[in-house]
Amino acid sequence: MDAELGRLGLAERSVRLLTGRDIWGSITPLLAPRRNLVAAFGHVGPGAAALLPLQPGDTLITDASLDTVLSGATSPHALLHWVKAGVIVHSLRGLNAKLVIAEDDPSFVVVGSADVTAAGPRQLFEAVTLSHEKHTVEEAQEAWLEWCDLAGPALTAGDLEPLLEQYGAGKPVTAQRPAAPARPAAPSRPVVTSRPATPVRPAAATPPPSPVRPAVPAPSPVRPAAPPSPVRPAPAETAAPTETDTPAAAQDSPAPEETPAATSATSEPVAAAEPETAEVEATDVPRPNWPRPAELYLVSLVEGGEPSAEAEYRLEELSREYTHPGENGELPFRVELFWADDGQGQDPPRTLRAGVHVIRVYSQKQGRALVGSRIEAPGLVLQAYTDEFAYPRRTYCYILTREPAARPAFGDLRKGLATIGEKPNFRNSFQVPRKIEALLSLWPDLGYDAR
Numbered sequence: 001m002d003a004e005l006g007r008l009g010l011a012e013r014s015v016r017l018l019t020g021r022d023i024w025g026s027i028t029p030l031l032a033p034r035r036n037l038v039a040a041f042g043h044v045g046p047g048a049a050a051l052l053p054l055q056p057g058d059t060l061i062t063d064a065s066l067d068t069v070l071s072g073a074t075s076p077h078a079l080l081h082w083v084k085a086g087v088i089v090h091s092l093r094g095l096n097a098k099l100v101i102a103e104d105d106p107s108f109v110v111v112g113s114a115d116v117t118a119a120g121p122r123q124l125f126e127a128v129t130l131s132h133e134k135h136t137v138e139e140a141q142e143a144w145l146e147w148c149d150l151a152g153p154a155l156t157a158g159d160l161e162p163l164l165e166q167y168g169a170g171k172p173v174t175a176q177r178p179a180a181p182a183r184p185a186a187p188s189r190p191v192v193t194s195r196p197a198t199p200v201r202p203a204a205a206t207p208p209p210s211p212v213r214p215a216v217p218a219p220s221p222v223r224p225a226a227p228p229s230p231v232r233p234a235p236a237e238t239a240a241p242t243e244t245d246t247p248a249a250a251q252d253s254p255a256p257e258e259t260p261a262a263t264s265a266t267s268e269p270v271a272a273a274e275p276e277t278a279e280v281e282a283t284d285v286p287r288p289n290w291p292r293p294a295e296l297y298l299v300s301l302v303e304g305g306e307p308s309a310e311a312e313y314r315l316e317e318l319s320r321e322y323t324h325p326g327e328n329g330e331l332p333f334r335v336e337l338f339w340a341d342d343g344q345g346q347d348p349p350r351t352l353r354a355g356v357h358v359i360r361v362y363s364q365k366q367g368r369a370l371v372g373s374r375i376e377a378p379g380l381v382l383q384a385y386t387d388e389f390a391y392p393r394r395t396y397c398y399i400l401t402r403e404p405a406a407r408p409a410f411g412d413l414r415k416g417l418a419t420i421g422e423k424p425n426f427r428n429s430f431q432v433p434r435k436i437e438a439l440l441s442l443w444p445d446l447g448y449d450a451r
Helices: 002-008 024-031 066-070 076-084 134-150 157-166 248-252 260-267 270-277 309-322 410-418 433-440
Strands: 015-020 037-041 059-062 088-091 098-102 108-112 126-131 296-303 333-341 357-362 379-387 394-402
Touching (some): 059 134, 059 410, 066 157, 076 088, 076 157, 098 134, 108 134, 296 333, 309 333, 309 379, 309 394, 357 410, 410 433
Parallel strands (some): 296 357
Antiparallel strands (some): 015 126, 037 098, 098 108, 108 126, 357 379
């Protein structure tokens, strides 16, 4: 890394300034050997590909609106060249930014006055800064993601070809698909706290004799003996919660608790169950069903905070029922928990229910994921419920998941969707098979049961 920073001129500093009348002569050599570039330039001129070395899978946001193309500020010829080469190009009306982010290690950002255009005989005096300072790069990534959310879908050759003859002509194009107007910024995503991903308390304080069930389960200080409440429905005889906006998951998810083991665990005191749990072997827990996702949600999470004791107890119960080492060398199964509080931007997700899958995206800032944000492999929702007595009201969700070898980031997820012309969506589920496949391809070793 030190050698690469030296090549960038950042070996002993975090920021440097580049100036001159041929600024791309300094920028292009720094970007040429890099991969995973994302860029935003309001104006793209002829011959831009020789200046900005984008490769297949890289992404560019520009202003390819009708007025900008007619004025000659953005060249559809340059954009069409990139699209045919496999570069993902979006259009955002009114964009005037000039920045490139290299997301390899070390990551850095180039931002300044220069558009991607050769000025010809009248070279312009330009100034740009180059920085690998961590927070500066993250802020650039955050801004770029916001523009990408506001931009229209990825442009195709069919979108650009009608513009070729009209470039700089100053007259309307009848065959052009109307450019999507800039949408107002979407409300911030819900701030969803999640317990740390490693571990999820699968065992007691001392090493258990079984990898499935702890030898001495910790007693719960809040285990109720009373009839069901809106916070914790009785597992064996679940009735519909009285609050109308309790998630459907609380009504649809009792199936895992209707097994004899679950019924016994909830009807007997903790102390009476201890002798039996000490003798249970891993083979006594059947392998859980692991269906291929048919409905998949992205959920934005912010790490921190602690779940309630009641939620912890439910986690222990489900862990004993579903934790499994896998069969024939396959990945082991475990149960994890996350939660969302009301009053943090949008309401928490209330569409989560037993049987759907979720991909957790860990935001580095409240409610907003960055290109480098950590994401976790898809998990199957076992059950969800709302704690009506918590303040603010909190929705808990329990998922069955596995630990794959791949460690993708949010930027990889974006690129996977962009290859099929899609963008991340935190409001609705993915149900179209090709969209689900684009997401599942990030974790090729998970493996799923046939539906």
